[in-house]
Amino acid sequence: TLDQSMRSATQSIVFASILVVVIGAFITHLVSRRLSRPIHDLIDASRALEQGHYNFRFAERRKDEIGNLMSSFNRYAERMREKNDVETALSRYLSPSVAREVLTGSHSIQLGGQRVEATVLFADIVGFTGMAEGMNPEEVANLLNRYFAHIVSACEMNQGMVDKYIGDCAMLVFGVPQADPEHCFHGITCALAIQRLVTMENEQRETRGQAPVRFRLGLNSGSMLAGNMGAHERMEYTVVGDSVNLASRLGSAAEAGQIIVTEQIYTRPDVADRFVARRHRAIRLRGIQHPVTTYVIEDVAAPYKEAFERQIQQLWWQDHRRTG
Numbered sequence: 001t002l003d004q005s006m007r008s009a010t011q012s013i014v015f016a017s018i019l020v021v022v023i024g025a026f027i028t029h030l031v032s033r034r035l036s037r038p039i040h041d042l043i044d045a046s047r048a049l050e051q052g053h054y055n056f057r058f059a060e061r062r063k064d065e066i067g068n069l070m071s072s073f074n075r076y077a078e079r080m081r082e083k084n085d086v087e088t089a090l091s092r093y094l095s096p097s098v099a100r101e102v103l104t105g106s107h108s109i110q111l112g113g114q115r116v117e118a119t120v121l122f123a124d125i126v127g128f129t130g131m132a133e134g135m136n137p138e139e140v141a142n143l144l145n146r147y148f149a150h151i152v153s154a155c156e157m158n159q160g161m162v163d164k165y166i167g168d169c170a171m172l173v174f175g176v177p178q179a180d181p182e183h184c185f186h187g188i189t190c191a192l193a194i195q196r197l198v199t200m201e202n203e204q205r206e207t208r209g210q211a212p213v214r215f216r217l218g219l220n221s222g223s224m225l226a227g228n229m230g231a232h233e234r235m236e237y238t239v240v241g242d243s244v245n246l247a248s249r250l251g252s253a254a255e256a257g258q259i260i261v262t263e264q265i266y267t268r269p270d271v272a273d274r275f276v277a278r279r280h281r282a283i284r285l286r287g288i289q290h291p292v293t294t295y296v297i298e299d300v301a302a303p304y305k306e307a308f309e310r311q312i313q314q315l316w317w318q319d320h321r322r323t324g
Contacts, residue, residue, distance in 0.1 A: 054081035113227015118175030119187035122251035218251025
């Protein structure tokens with residue numbers, strides 16, 4: 001009887017031990033899942049932020065340390081979304097690179113600037129005043145926006161910055177705020193891209209019985225001051241200097257459809273072998289003592305032709321989808 005009682009007790013103890021182990025393992029699994037699931041969710045949320053998905057939020061409400069961490073993450077994601085919205089809106093008024101530097105604090109907000117080597121391109125419409133006389137303000141705005149969309153696309157494709165719009169004229173800069181050793185090449189390529197895109201847009205206008213719009217383009221490279229100009233209460237990031245003034249005057253001296261550069265620009269080693277140009281004429285410009293010898297840029301050189309044509313087609317379809 002004693003042996004039987006001992007065997008029965010032993011079996012009961014073994015069964016109870018196994019039951020305790022099973023229950024303990026089950027509870028441990030539940031607790032570990034409850035602890036690890038939010039940690040994995042936090043990891044996924046961090047990856048979402050890295051990829052720019054700032055709308056991710058934790059809906060779960062917990063009253064422990066992990067809950068506090070989730071609430072902090074939601075507040076951080078909201079601030080990131082607001083900052084991204086501000087950057088997106090600001091980049092529509094400033095160059096995206098300048099907007100990014102302003103928001104991150106890496107761009108000085110003091111007046112003044114620094115000397116840089118850059119290229120400036122002026123593109124304006126020939127005879128715009130007479131053209132606009134027979135149009136209402138909405139038609140004028142739609143016309144400018146249509147062509148400026150092509151100009152912006154060509155500028156961004158060639159690492160440039162839209163400095164400002166001056167009525168029917170666009171001022172583009174290459175080589176600021178980030179330095180670009182190929183700023184002159186990119187500026188001339190952008191001018192040729194604008195020329196081609198304007199021609200393609202005019203072909204569509206002519207099929208609708210509308211008059212074509214002609215642009216003249218002037219381009220110059222050299223030393224200039226890049227920085228914040230204006231007043232402490234209202235400033236803008238731009239470039240100033242004799243090189244900028246000369247680019248503006250070259251644009252005014254160009255004829256419809258022409259891209260004018262100085263002889264000093266065309267004879268640069270990084271320009272002469274990459275573009276096809278013809279000698280134009282010596283132009284007397286206001287404020288400049290001696291006549292300026294100019295060249296008309298006609299096309300890219302043969303080795304760059306195929307890549308240039310691909311760029312034009314890409315820009316055209318990109319603008320076509322955007323503007324309809």
